[in-house]
Amino acid sequence: MIHFAAFLLYFCAFVLWVILLFRGARGTGALLASVLSAAAVLLHALALGEFWLTHGELPLVGPGAALSSLAFVGGVALAVMLPMREVARVAIALLPVIVLMQGAALAVGIEPAAASLDFQGAGFVLHVGLAFLGLQGLALAFAAxxxxxxxxxxxxEKRLGRIFFFVPSLATLERVGRIGIWLGFxxxxxxxxxxxAWTVQHRGSxxxxxxxxxxxxxxxxVFLGIFGARxxxxxxxxxxxxxxxxGFAVVVGLYLALRITSGGEGLFL
Amino acid sequence: MPLSVVGVSHDTAPVEVRERLAFGASEASQALLSIRREEGIQEEVLLSTCNRTEIYLFPSHAERSRSVVERVLSRKAGFSEDAVRQYLFQISGEAAVRHLFHVSTGLDSMVTGEAEIQGQVKEAYERAATLPVDPPMAGPVLNRLFQMALSVGGRVRAETPIGEGSASVASVAVELARKIFGSLQGKRILILGAGVTGELIVEALAREGIRGIVVANRTHERAVELARKHRGHAIPFEQISEALRSVDIVLSSTAAPHPVLTRSIVRDSFDKPRPHPLLIIDIAIPRDVDPAVGDEPEVFLYNVDDLRKIVDDHVQIREQALPKAAGIIESHSEEFRVWYSSLALVPVIRRMRKEARRHRDHELDRLLQGMSHLTEEDRERVREFSRRLVNKLLHQPTVRLRKGMARGGGAELVDAVRFLYGLEESDGPPPPLFRSEDSRAEVFRADEIEGNQRAGD
Incomplete structure (x- = not known):
């Protein structure tokens, strides 16, 4: 229920940013959109916390729970950007990614892992946490x-209309994208x-x-390819x-292809 | 409403006259003091910008106000009063309220929606409000009027696109540069041609922090002269390809009959990775930059027609906001009118309540004298009951009176209240508003009365 409420808040925040894009981000509109976005992230944190308390495990395993956690990492990145007035507008491109991830998580069901893991403990949390951060770095670079x-x-095209005014400067977007790429990589x-290291140590290969x-x-x-393009x-x-x-499209496309070809089985995301 | 604004603006006076009538901060204060000294006008605010000099006066008599301002302005400009008169405009009453709201929102500006005027109105109001005189220059009426004007300005800017986009070629150039480079601090610009055409753009960019200014001109001496003016440096015209490698913006305004910047020159300069794109502003006619340069992926090329089209588009966006802005102004003008009308009620309400209190105290004394067995606590309860009862009985008439005044009931309503409550016998004619030093306090007391009444309920 809280997961769904967070999803709704993310969605409403996105709609509000779109309205601001077309009507001009004047007055308290941008503040309201930022507050709504931050509230969504906060609610999402509560939802994940509740999952942890209820099931006794971190929501890192199983497609639904892992997708929700991945979306949350994107939400945290968004929350960091919100106080920066110009950078906050990147939300309009990052929020749809978060909404889709959280929506997909809800669709497949945010449930605890059915199988017991042989790779557990702090090492597992570190591995998955870093991987999520890497993927959201790429999502941030995609948004920017x-x-x-x-x-x-x-x-x-010399069109200095609503989009021109709303979207941040090229220099700002480049900086955000660069941070996303380096953080992600x-x-x-x-x-x-x-x-x-864990696999080699415990399984030999x-x-x-x-x-x-x-x-x-x-x-x-893909990250290497982006660096090459620079x-x-x-x-x-x-x-x-x-x-x-x-690159982001390739990563998302490959994920979907792998899930389809592997018959939706497995623990990964 | 005895409110007047008298002055000159870009609609009534040419720049040669306006610049003679522009007041500095200390001159404005002196002018305000001299008007009060000579004419005894209680409330004044002087607004002086490059496009207008206006004096708001309250209370004012139309003819007298005009002659006062004529005298002050003629002294300032060194013209005769007759000479000043032909440029003066005067607006009185509720139209003066609307005029100030138009001014503060930028609707009356030369460039519709310009934002600077909001700050200038605030400055004018604060100057009057902080002058150490008694009663204050920005008394109850002008204080309320200017506070409201600033809030109307803020609301119109927040709720309409009146200030959106840039409405001059120079500010469009700055806007473009900002959207490409973010901050312009430390960015470098190459100026091709040493004419005066691009001067405004260079100045606007320099205000944003552009530092490295490089000037190239066929006549090197003129390039050196312009470079010195902007604390940049001059290079021979033949070195522009080399200079292109290190600059972020090119502003071209030569008088050359053919393009001086071709695609091959620009391409040659891109033999190394560029940290940023290149913005080229070509304001020369005929054009200095070959249009094919704009096809280079890292170049944003804008010529004078592009810039003018953008300005026109922005002006159109601002004009679309006019009906909504006018609606906001109208509703606030009405709000001010209602507030102002309610001021006439202040003495009546005060007397009404004073009378009620007198009767209550008298009846209470009689009652309590005959009930000596009551404890002090019980007596206090009876007093509290009488206070509440009187407040409740007076609440509805007070509210209705205010509503009636707002609907234009005016003097008849006040007279009716005086007659019904027998106030004319006890108090004589009503005192004129704001003639005494206590005027401001009186207005606030009226608000307190209303507040206490609510608390009593």
């Missing part, structure tokens, strides 16, 4: 990157190292064909934004 492309298009790299390993490695390669002559910011958008 997509707004960058829109603002770039508006400037090229560092966290995902550490998550991979922790997971690899790493199963390369495991869908979650494939997905994590491809996600990590190098070279001219258009570095533009290419970086484009790479973040495409």
């Amino acid at each position: 990157g997509s707004l960058y492309l829109i603002q770039h298009h508006e400037l090229k 560092t966290s995902l790299s550490l998550a991979l190292v922790v997971g690899w 790493l199963e390369i064909s495991d869908p979650k390993v494939v997905w994590a490695v491809v996600s990590w390669l 190098r070279g002559r001219g258009r570095t910011e533009y290419r970086s934004a484009l790479a973040a958008v495409v």
